[in-house]
Amino acid sequence: MAISFAAALGIHDKALAVHSQRAELLANNMVNADTPGYKARDIDFKQMLRQQLDEVGEVSLKATHASHISAGNGLAGAGELMYRTPTQPSIDGNTVDLQIEQAEFAKNALRFQTSFTMLNSKIRGLSSAIRGE
Amino acid sequence: MSLSNIFDVAGSGMSAQTVRLNTVASNIANAESVSSSVGETYRARHPIFTVMQQQGNPLDFNSLFEEASGSGAGVKVSGIVESQAPLNKQYQPDHPKADEEGYVFYPNVNIVEEMTDMISASRSFQTNVEIMNTAKQLVQRVLTLGQ
Numbered sequence: 001m002a003i004s005f006a007a008a009l010g011i012h013d014k015a016l017a018v019h020s021q022r023a024e025l026l027a028n029n030m031v032n033a034d035t036p037g038y039k040a041r042d043i044d045f046k047q048m049l050r051q052q053l054d055e056v057g058e059v060s061l062k063a064t065h066a067s068h069i070s071a072g073n074g075l076a077g078a079g080e081l082m083y084r085t086p087t088q089p090s091i092d093g094n095t096v097d098l099q100i101e102q103a104e105f106a107k108n109a110l111r112f113q114t115s116f117t118m119l120n121s122k123i124r125g126l127s128s129a130i131r132g133e
Numbered sequence: 134m135s136l137s138n139i140f141d142v143a144g145s146g147m148s149a150q151t152v153r154l155n156t157v158a159s160n161i162a163n164a165e166s167v168s169s170s171v172g173e174t175y176r177a178r179h180p181i182f183t184v185m186q187q188q189g190n191p192l193d194f195n196s197l198f199e200e201a202s203g204s205g206a207g208v209k210v211s212g213i214v215e216s217q218a219p220l221n222k223q224y225q226p227d228h229p230k231a232d233e234e235g236y237v238f239y240p241n242v243n244i245v246e247e248m249t250d251m252i253s254a255s256r257s258f259q260t261n262v263e264i265m266n267t268a269k270q271l272v273q274r275v276l277t278l279g280q
Contacts, residue, residue: 020135023139023271033257035184036181113274116275120279127279
């Protein structure tokens with residue numbers, strides 16, 4: 001019986017990647033809180049995670065030569081970034097609500113730590129299985 | 134890895150807010166700098182913030198796509214403009230800087246505006262520091278993976 005590491009770790013390593021991606025986006029929103037005309041952006045976490053899990057079946061460019069560059073699947077493709085609906089219009093066209101972004105950032109950090117704890121316990125379980133203690 | 138990008142993003146925000154704080158300090162310091170002509174008078178200075186676009190590595194195909202998605206990578210100060218508001222012209226014939234008609238020119242610095250700008254800048258700076266702190270904690274957590 002072989003242990004499949006990919007199956008053993010489950011959804012958590014992918015979730016961790018999406019969480020760190022989202023943390024960067026939210027940080028970007030907060031940093032641009034005073035930039036005129038900046039539109040706050042976010043991702044749909046559920047859709048993003050599903051895409052990460054389904055990436056095996058994703059369309060990819062066919063490489064007919066060894067030196068061809070693969071298009072790959074970068075986390076943030078052009079289509080997935082969405083604009084946040086502003087709660088209140090501002091005169092300079094900026095749609096960043098600092099409080100909302102801070103709350104989302106804190107939530108995201110907490111979920112990151114949750115995913116991390118789950119991943120860590122999975123790894124600990126695997127290593128104790130390997131040691132056979 | 135995108136967690137380490139947060140340090141760049143928050144760092145760009147901190148440097149932009151520092152420039153803003155600098156202009157506020159300069160404006161308040163020069164609020165009473167008089168002169169005898171319109172051209173010589175100090176004018177209130179304000180930074181212009183713009184979104185810093187991600188600089189894609191041309192050898193890396195993925196980063197080109199990220200650039201196209203336009204998520205941005207922080208903020209930058211694209212320039213500092215002088216306020217075009219009318220100067221404060223006062224009739225003070227005894228003033229040593231008065232022109233031949235007896236007028237002196239005071240800068241168009243609005244102290245109340247500058248003070249609110251200062252508070253806003255320092256709050257934004259604090260937010261950026263918090264973002265960096267959180268990112269640091271997350272990175273340190275990741276380093277303990279599997280222990």
